[in-house]
Every structure is written in structure tokens, then in C-alpha cells.
Amino acid sequence: MTGTTGAPRLLVVGGTGGLVGRSVLPEFMSRYEIRSLHRHPVAAEGAARVEWVPVDVGRIQDWRPFLEDVDVVLNLAWYRYGNATRFRHLAEGLERLVEAARVAGTGRFLQVSVPPAPDRLERTLPYLAYKRRVDRAIAASGLSYRIVRPTMLFGAGDRLLGTMLRLMDRYPVFPMFGDGQYHVSPVAASDLARILRLEAAGDGSGTIDVGGPERYRYCDLTDLMFSYLGKRPRYWHLSPRSSVALAQLVQDLGSSLLYSYEVEWLLSDLLGPPPFEGLDPPMVRVEPYLQREALRRRGGGASAAVRRG
Numbered sequence: 001m002t003g004t005t006g007a008p009r010l011l012v013v014g015g016t017g018g019l020v021g022r023s024v025l026p027e028f029m030s031r032y033e034i035r036s037l038h039r040h041p042v043a044a045e046g047a048a049r050v051e052w053v054p055v056d057v058g059r060i061q062d063w064r065p066f067l068e069d070v071d072v073v074l075n076l077a078w079y080r081y082g083n084a085t086r087f088r089h090l091a092e093g094l095e096r097l098v099e100a101a102r103v104a105g106t107g108r109f110l111q112v113s114v115p116p117a118p119d120r121l122e123r124t125l126p127y128l129a130y131k132r133r134v135d136r137a138i139a140a141s142g143l144s145y146r147i148v149r150p151t152m153l154f155g156a157g158d159r160l161l162g163t164m165l166r167l168m169d170r171y172p173v174f175p176m177f178g179d180g181q182y183h184v185s186p187v188a189a190s191d192l193a194r195i196l197r198l199e200a201a202g203d204g205s206g207t208i209d210v211g212g213p214e215r216y217r218y219c220d221l222t223d224l225m226f227s228y229l230g231k232r233p234r235y236w237h238l239s240p241r242s243s244v245a246l247a248q249l250v251q252d253l254g255s256s257l258l259y260s261y262e263v264e265w266l267l268s269d270l271l272g273p274p275p276f277e278g279l280d281p282p283m284v285r286v287e288p289y290l291q292r293e294a295l296r297r298r299g300g301g302a303s304a305a306v307r308r309g
Ligand SMILES: NC(=O)c1ccc[n+]([C@@H]2O[C@H](COP(=O)([O-])OP(=O)(O)OC[C@H]3O[C@@H](n4cnc5c(N)ncnc54)[C@H](OP(=O)(O)O)[C@@H]3O)[C@@H](O)[C@H]2O)c1
Pocket: 013, 014, 015, 016, 017, 018, 019, 020, 021, 037, 038, 039, 040, 041, 055, 056, 057, 058, 075, 076, 077, 078, 079, 080, 090, 112, 113, 114, 115, 149, 150, 151, 152, 153, 154, 160
């Protein structure tokens, strides 16, 4: 099965407008014909002649038309937050996709998932419980599959490190959750896209956890971010319990800045898995990205000050 130009066809479920999708598009577009399923228009897809089908994938009952001539399925669709009903609808749509792909004999199925989390969250958090349900359906399907589980991602417009820099820049103190001795190994979204392209062409099945090339103590990474902003680190030290409570308060106020499960996960020291081996050139470190982002903020601040003056 191939696309109209003879290139293999990739179905991107969740589309190329999100953090990972924005890197997937340039990585795959010269080698694949891309069909993309998601809800909101993405300008880059038009320019790249991607076939966009505007749809909520949780609502798709019959996946056959979307799977026509598809060689590889890549699922990126997920929410960062929501209640059980929201996740259940999406998970059920994705489970129907897995079954339809099995029946259609789709050659390869790639799923981007998340690394292991504390047991309590795995059991009770809809975000995780439904994610694992979809992962299990893929693993049990008999399809040739790879579940790729990256830790914290970075890239233009990310909502973790980019947001942290913004807060450090804007406010006199930054919350330090617990002792800051736990680890993170950030992965570039562009490296994840390279891994996905390798995996799309591969035939091994199973699950891989992916960390970036460097494993940092969280407090060392935040110190580094302050230094790139040209500021002395100033922390508001919080116990683990107060850290989760603060995030819960922010979440209850309706902000998407930070969710309490994200803080619990960070504190659990499970977000620093080892790097993925096998990329050439090797995975990129996070420092140049942080330096660029910090410089952009400092440059922005300077020009805003000039404008104000
Ligand atoms: N960001 C991270 O640090 C990180 C780390 C580990 C794993 N992951 C995983 O990587 C995957 C991609 O994450 P991301 O950060 O790129 O997320 P993202 O920026 O939120 O992008 C997800 C995309 O999915 C689409 N989508 C969501 N619900 C949909 C629905 N019901 N129907 C159709 N499309 C839907 C959205 O497009 P529309 O709004 O156009 O529908 C959105 O652009 C997710 O599975 C996530 O769990 C992310």
C-alpha cells in the first residue's frame, strides 16, 4: 500500500500542530504522504500539502476510510488534562482505531506515550489510566508496533521549560518543589521526531522509554536557567506536600500553567530515564535551547524597556 506519488502514506492521528507534531512534519514530509486527523487548522500543513481531515478522533466510529492506503499510523493525540469522561471518549476512539488497523492489516503502528509514573497516579489519574489502556490495546493487537515513551520534551512553544523560563524572568522568586535533588533528562521534540522516523521504517515491536542525552538534578537545571536569564537564582522553598498543594491550587483556579500530577511525577524521580541510543547525529542537549529562549526573553525585555522609555 502506498500513497498516490508512490511514497508510503503516514496517518498522523492528532496532527502536526502540537509540540511533537510540529517536528514530525519536517521529519516525515519528504519521504511520506501525510494524512492528518485533528480539530484545528494548522498553516504548515497547507503549505506541505498534507491531507487534513478535521475531526475529533474520539468521535470516529468507522476508521476504514481514514486507514485507506495507510502504511504507518502515528498517534500523537492526547490531552494534558481533563476528567475521566474526556479521556474515555478519546481512548475509545483510539481503541477502535487499533482494531480497525488490525483488520486492515496496517503495516506499522507507532504510539507516543509517557514514561512510568508513581503507582497512585497510574491507578487513579484518568490521563494515565486511559493512556495505558490504549497502550495495552496496541500491544495486544498483533500489529507491528512501537510505543515510544519520552520524558519531558522541549522545543519552540513548549509548555514546561519555556514556561519555567518565563516565570523565572517575570517574578522575583521561583518555587522549588521539595529538595530539587530528583532528576530530569529533557528530550528535544525534534529528536523524538527522528526516533519516530527510524521506528516507522523498523519492524521491531515493544515499548521504549526515551530520555535526553544528559540527566540533570532538577535544581541544577533551574540554576542554569536563571544563569542564562542573567539572574541570581531565588527560590521559594516548598516541602513536597506544599508543592503539590500549590499546584492543586493553581489548577483549581483554572490555570493550565501547572497541574498537581505533574509536580507529583517530577518529585517521584521517574523523569530522568537514560538516553535513546542510535541517533546519528546524536541527540541534542537542552542548554543551547535554553540559552536561545533566555536570550530571546532578555532581548524582548530590553526592547520593551526601550519602547517604554
Ligand atoms: N509534551 C511533552 O513533554 C510530552 C512528554 C511525553 C509524552 N508526550 C506525549 O506526546 C504526545 C504529543 O504531545 P504534545 O506535547 O505534542 O501534545 P500537544 O501539543 O497537546 O498536541 C496534541 C495534538 O493532538 C490533537 N488532539 C488532541 N485531542 C484530539 C482529538 N480528540 N481529536 C483530534 N486531535 C486531537 C491536538 O490538535 P487539535 O487541537 O487540532 O485537535 C494537538 O495538536 C501525547 O501523546 C503526549 O502525551 C508529550
